[in-house]
Amino acid sequence: MASTRTGRPRASGSSPTGQGTRADVLAAAAELFCTRGYASASTHAIAEAAGIRQASLYHHFARKQDVLLALLLGTVQPSLDVAAELLAADEDAAARLWALCVADVRLLAAGPHNVGALYLLPEVSDEHFLPFRERRSELETTYRTLVTACAVPPDRIEIGSTLVLALVENVILQRKRGVEPTDLLAAEIADAALRVLDLAPEVRARAAVDGARLVTSLR
Amino acid sequence: MASTRTGRPRASGSSPTGQGTRADVLAAAAELFCTRGYASASTHAIAEAAGIRQASLYHHFARKQDVLLALLLGTVQPSLDVAAELLAADEDAAARLWALCVADVRLLAAGPHNVGALYLLPEVSDEHFLPFRERRSELETTYRTLVTACAVPPDRIEIGSTLVLALVENVILQRKRGVEPTDLLAAEIADAALRVLDLAPEVRARAAVDGARLVTSLR
Known part of the structure; x- marks a missing residue:
C-alpha cells in the first residue's frame, strides 16, 4: 500500500510485497541471498530485484550487511515475542514448551525462502551481526527456562x-532438502522435544493438547 | 609423505597436511570456504593457501565446483561405509542405530572446519552436486532401514x-555456534534418537551399551 511506503520514489511500478520499500528490499534480498548466495548478490542487484533505485535502498540500509542483519533478526524476533508471551502464561511448562517449539518451527518454515539457512554464512561471524547472535542467545535462554520448569x-x-x-x-536443513514443513511436522517436532526430555507419557499427552490450544491463542 | 604425492611439483615447501597435494587442496579449500565463503574463494587463493601453483590444483580438480563436491562427499562417504558395516552386523537394530548416530556425529564433528555447513550453500542445488545429494539420500535410506528394524x-x-x-x-549448527561436539554429546544424541522413536527404556539402555561396543569395533 502506497501510504506505508517511506523514502525515495520507486524506479518503476508498485511495491512487489505491497508493504513498502523496506519490505521489498528484504524480500528481494532473501531471494537473492538464498538462491545465488550472499557474496554474489550486490546491493545493485537487490535494488533492481526490488524494483527501486540503489540510492533508495541506501536510504533504508547503509550497507548490504544491514540487509542481512535485518533478515536474520526477522527469523528470531517473532519467536522472542512468542517466548515472552509464553513465559508469562499460566499453563503447564510442558505445554508452553510444546507451543514454543511449534511457533518457532512455523516461523522458520514461513516465507518463500529459507532465510534461517543464512545463519550458516561465514560472514555472520562478523561483529556486525552481534545483535542477531544476542537475540538468538536470548531465545536459547527461554528454551532453557521452560525446560527447567518441566522439572x-x-x-x-x-x-x-x-x-x-x-x-x-x-x-532449516529440511527446507534445504526441498521438504516443505507442515503444521503436522511442527507438532511432531514439539512431541519429539518432550520425548527427548524424557517426560512421562501422560505429561506429554496433556502438553500436546494444552500446547495446541496455547498456539491458537498466541497474539 | 612425498611418495604419495601426484601431479606437478609444489610451488614451495612440503605438503601442509603431509598427505599429498589433493589433501592439501581440500584442507585449504575447507578453511577458505568455511571462513571467507565459497563464492569469495578463488582457485588461485586455494592454490596459494595449499602452497601449490594454480596449474597444480587444476591437475587434481578441473574447477572449483569439483573441490566443493569432493569436500561434500567426504562428509558422507565414511558414514555410508559405517552404515554398510552396521547393516551387515548381527546386533540388535537399536544398538546399530545408536552406533550409526554416534559415528555420524563424530564425522560431522571431525576436522578443524565445519564442512557440513557447506550443505547449505545455494550453489549445492546445482546439478553438479547430484552425486553428493545421491549419497546423502543413500544415508537417509540406511537410517530408515534401521529405524524400521527397531519395530x-x-x-x-x-x-x-x-x-x-x-x-x-x-x-553442524552446534559447531556454527562455536560448540565443539564431544564424544559425550555424540552419545547423548544417540540416546535422544532412541527416545524420539519411543523405544522402551530397557531397549534403549541395552542399545546404548551394545551400541558403544559396536562403535569401538568399527573399522
Missing part, C-alpha cells in the same frame, strides 16, 4: 535444551 | 527417521 533433572537441563532446539532448527 | 510402527517410520537425522545433523 527435568538439573544435570539434564543443558543437554535437553540443546537437543530440543536441535529438533526445532532442523527445519 | 517402530509403520506410520512412525518416516517421521522417526527424519527426526533422528535432525538430531544428528544438528551438530
Whole structure:
C-alpha cells in the first residue's frame, strides 16, 4: 500500500510485497541471498530485484550487511515475542514448551525462502551481526527456562535444551532438502522435544493438547 | 609423505597436511570456504593457501565446483561405509542405530572446519552436486532401514527417521555456534534418537551399551 511506503520514489511500478520499500528490499534480498548466495548478490542487484533505485535502498540500509542483519533478526524476533508471551502464561511448562517449539518451527518454515539457512554464512561471524547472535542467545535462554520448569533433572537441563532446539532448527536443513514443513511436522517436532526430555507419557499427552490450544491463542 | 604425492611439483615447501597435494587442496579449500565463503574463494587463493601453483590444483580438480563436491562427499562417504558395516552386523537394530548416530556425529564433528555447513550453500542445488545429494539420500535410506528394524510402527517410520537425522545433523549448527561436539554429546544424541522413536527404556539402555561396543569395533 502506497501510504506505508517511506523514502525515495520507486524506479518503476508498485511495491512487489505491497508493504513498502523496506519490505521489498528484504524480500528481494532473501531471494537473492538464498538462491545465488550472499557474496554474489550486490546491493545493485537487490535494488533492481526490488524494483527501486540503489540510492533508495541506501536510504533504508547503509550497507548490504544491514540487509542481512535485518533478515536474520526477522527469523528470531517473532519467536522472542512468542517466548515472552509464553513465559508469562499460566499453563503447564510442558505445554508452553510444546507451543514454543511449534511457533518457532512455523516461523522458520514461513516465507518463500529459507532465510534461517543464512545463519550458516561465514560472514555472520562478523561483529556486525552481534545483535542477531544476542537475540538468538536470548531465545536459547527461554528454551532453557521452560525446560527447567518441566522439572527435568538439573544435570539434564543443558543437554535437553540443546537437543530440543536441535529438533526445532532442523527445519532449516529440511527446507534445504526441498521438504516443505507442515503444521503436522511442527507438532511432531514439539512431541519429539518432550520425548527427548524424557517426560512421562501422560505429561506429554496433556502438553500436546494444552500446547495446541496455547498456539491458537498466541497474539 | 612425498611418495604419495601426484601431479606437478609444489610451488614451495612440503605438503601442509603431509598427505599429498589433493589433501592439501581440500584442507585449504575447507578453511577458505568455511571462513571467507565459497563464492569469495578463488582457485588461485586455494592454490596459494595449499602452497601449490594454480596449474597444480587444476591437475587434481578441473574447477572449483569439483573441490566443493569432493569436500561434500567426504562428509558422507565414511558414514555410508559405517552404515554398510552396521547393516551387515548381527546386533540388535537399536544398538546399530545408536552406533550409526554416534559415528555420524563424530564425522560431522571431525576436522578443524565445519564442512557440513557447506550443505547449505545455494550453489549445492546445482546439478553438479547430484552425486553428493545421491549419497546423502543413500544415508537417509540406511537410517530408515534401521529405524524400521527397531519395530517402530509403520506410520512412525518416516517421521522417526527424519527426526533422528535432525538430531544428528544438528551438530553442524552446534559447531556454527562455536560448540565443539564431544564424544559425550555424540552419545547423548544417540540416546535422544532412541527416545524420539519411543523405544522402551530397557531397549534403549541395552542399545546404548551394545551400541558403544559396536562403535569401538568399527573399522
